Amino acid sequence: MGYGVLRVQGRKAEMVTMGVIDLRKYGDHYLKLGHIFERISDIIGGFLPDEMAIEAPFFGKNVQSMLKLGRAQGVAMAAAISRQVPITEYAPLRIKMAITGNGQASKEQVAYMLRKILNIPEDSMLPWLDATDGLAAAYCHYIESQRPTASGGARSWKEFVKKNQNRVSGKQ
Numbered sequence: 001m002g003y004g005v006l007r008v009q010g011r012k013a014e015m016v017t018m019g020v021i022d023l024r025k026y027g028d029h030y031l032k033l034g035h036i037f038e039r040i041s042d043i044i045g046g047f048l049p050d051e052m053a054i055e056a057p058f059f060g061k062n063v064q065s066m067l068k069l070g071r072a073q074g075v076a077m078a079a080a081i082s083r084q085v086p087i088t089e090y091a092p093l094r095i096k097m098a099i100t101g102n103g104q105a106s107k108e109q110v111a112y113m114l115r116k117i118l119n120i121p122e123d124s125m126l127p128w129l130d131a132t133d134g135l136a137a138a139y140c141h142y143i144e145s146q147r148p149t150a151s152g153g154a155r156s157w158k159e160f161v162k163k164n165q166n167r168v169s170g171k172q
Contacts, residue, residue: 001036001072002128004135005047006142013142015118016047018131029068033075040079052080053141055133056089090140095133098140110136 004018021039026032044052054077057070080087093103100113111132115125118139126132 001076002130002132002134003040003043004131004138005043005049006135006138008142011146013118013139015114015120015124015135018126018135020126020128020130020134029071033071036072036075037079040076041083044080044083044085049085051141052077052085052087053137054087054089055095055137056091058092088141088144090137090144095136095140098143099136107133114139 001021001023002018003021005016006013007016021036023032023035026035054073057066057073077087090098096105096110097103099105099110099117102109105113107129111125111129114120114132114135115122118135
């Protein structure tokens with residue numbers, strides 16, 4: 001499972017770190033889930049992010065793989081929720097489109113574009129493309145956060161209602 005942390009200052013984003021949570025040494029699926037929760041909690045505690053972006057589950061042919069992926073994502077989300085970190089999900093196609101302009105881009109293309117966009121030195125790139133996948137979700141969130149929306153900048157229904165009391169209460 002990959003992760004990436006961005007620092008945003010003004011309208012500029014820069015990579016702070018990226019990496020992978022290596023689960024290969026854990027045979028038991030429940031131990032893997034526990035390790036994901038611990039590592040995500042540690043990352044949140046160490047970097048104190050304001051928000052978390054995560055790749056939404058995608059539909060594949062193998063139901064068991066999808067179930068395991070969904071559980072892993074849920075545990076990562078639970079770690080963020082336990083620290084009151086707001087979460088936004090993005091479809092894989094949307095992430096790839098935001099980074100490369102092509103929703104069908106390969107992981108290698110996404111990694112290359114992130115390296116160029118964020119000025120990441122070649123020697124700082126990791127051999128695991130899961131790391132750049134995590135960074136891509138973070139950068140997609142940064143891009144989406146910068147865009148004006150039809151909802152007046154609200155990214156959730158709750159935020160929209162708060163910003164538009166007169167529109168939703170019927171009072172003009």
